Amino acid sequence: MKEKLRQFMIGRYGVDDLSRAQIIVSMVLLLVSTFLSAFFRVNILYWLGLALLIYSYFRILSRNVSKRYEENQRYLNAKYRAVVKKNNLKKRWAQRSTYRFFKCPQCKQTVRVPKGRGKICITCPKCKTEFIKKS
Numbered sequence: 001m002k003e004k005l006r007q008f009m010i011g012r013y014g015v016d017d018l019s020r021a022q023i024i025v026s027m028v029l030l031l032v033s034t035f036l037s038a039f040f041r042v043n044i045l046y047w048l049g050l051a052l053l054i055y056s057y058f059r060i061l062s063r064n065v066s067k068r069y070e071e072n073q074r075y076l077n078a079k080y081r082a083v084v085k086k087n088n089l090k091k092r093w094a095q096r097s098t099y100r101f102f103k104c105p106q107c108k109q110t111v112r113v114p115k116g117r118g119k120i121c122i123t124c125p126k127c128k129t130e131f132i133k134k135s
């Protein structure tokens with residue numbers, strides 16, 4: 001049985017981070033949809049979960065390995081960016097009583113300034129644009 005599965009999977013892409021995440025999300029959708037089916041006749045979450053599950057199996061069994069690899073890389077990049085953003089927000093939240101954060105009007109760089117100095121002229125460290133804000 002195991003040998004047959006191994007032979008079947010030759011040349012196919014297999015499981016990656018993206019398909020693992022897709023299966024988890026589809027399971028959650030299907031689980032929630034079973035609760036909702038008690039109250040609603042049309043259950044869009046059920047169909048969404050089913051479609052996602054079928055799509056994840058399509059990816060696992062796909063023979064277009066390079067395309068699936070590319071999709072997985074895009075997913076991993078997006079996941080990494082989300083983690084970095086979350087950590088930055090966490091840091092900002094921890095410093096909120098001593099610092100204020102502004103966005104440079106020119107280059108959108110976030111600038112951190114000490115709080116409680118009144119109206120100050122801020123020079124962007126990246127593009128040297130000056131702008132006035134109340135700290």
Ligand SMILES: [Zn+2]
Binds near residue numbers: 105124126129
């Ligand atoms: Zn700037």
